[in-house]
Amino acid sequence: MKAAAFAYVRATSVENALELLSVHGEAAKLLSGGQSLVPAMNLRLVAPELIVDIGELTELRGVAVKGEVLTIGALTRHADLLKSREIAAHAPLLKDAVAHVAHPAIRNRGTIGGSLAHADPASELPACMLTLGATIIARGPGGERRIAANEFFVGIYETTLTPQELLVAVELPVNPKNSTHFFHEFARRHGDYAIVGLAAQASIKDGRFADLRLGFFAVGDRPLLAKSASKLVDVAITPAVLSEAASALDDELDPLEDQQATAAMRRHLAKVLLTRCVSLLLARSDLRAGASA
């Protein structure tokens, strides 16, 4: 289908975009890469009165490292993240994750800010933000607001951003030394929406997890930073410990049922991912029993 009629304005600066948002409020929608918004408009799921195109605000595009902080501008495209040396060096989990985001032609247009603001619960990048402990930076009429990733996502396609705010950047702590990561998702085809996925980061000392962060996606109405990860930290991992963590994880999940999978299948796949992740990160193939899917 074709999008319903709308008015269009090309923002000339962040300030200009914010002025337009404060005048038009919920009637306006920001257009960044358009890879989620335009399909939704073409399917007539949304019909904004005004599109504010921020595509030319090049000051919002790019990756920079300063001290211990990696800053990614909101208009940084998925393809930019894949090619970025800074991302490969300081947030390799993100590089692995982006390779699973849709397809090359989509990654050439889609942006990190758009993906986070869209907040699709099956999307890879929101879960990575939880795992990596990101801070999301938004600007609005009252100035700048810094929001911890674990407070940013509040439901399906829902964030704490107000209609007057513009997501301008995300900040990530640079990858701690000796940390390791795991990314995997189950999907029908490469690039399809994940049925269930896991973005994990860990530090390992003497065969044990000194730290473990497990960001699951497509397991509920928003990405989940699993509290059950704490059951695996600073302990010798045995099949019994792992199984206890898996059942604690199960209590945290609230998966939806859709045409791709039942809730029970998602619960099962989340446990499979947990087991694979732990056995792979610790190089313990003995823990793999029951991890086939």
Added chain:
Amino acid sequence: MTATIAIALSVNGELVEANVLPRLNLADFLREHLKLTGTHVGCEHGVCGACTVRVNGDIVRSCLMLAVQTHKAAIETIEGVSDSGEIADLQSAFRERNALQCGFCTPGMLMAAQDLLKQSPCPDRERIREHLSGNYCRCTGYQAIVDAIESTAWARTGRRP
């Protein structure tokens, strides 16, 4: 404010100026305003890949880009890369390998395949499949398409299977 907006862009090397409604997507602009009907419109929500074109050198879904967003951009369509001879060998390989049947997906397949071969001259079959994962073909079962791209890669890099 839903009035037309003036845009100026390059399409296959020619300057184009037009007044377009904001809701008009790039695929429809190419097909209906410029009569460049090689760019096909399948799903209109970014899933099928039939509308793949190049914008400033990068492949994109033309159904997911508004014509107004292409102001000052350089667009290349299947007509452009065919006429220039850039993909003549790839097109021959598609023909020789029976990599098309109805032909609906072919322009998008060729745009995506050429994009891959520019970035990665010797891709393995897995890599080819991954790069084409966003392009649907409902006839061939993909095997012959992968064959055609693989043999073009071999020929371009002077290798033998």
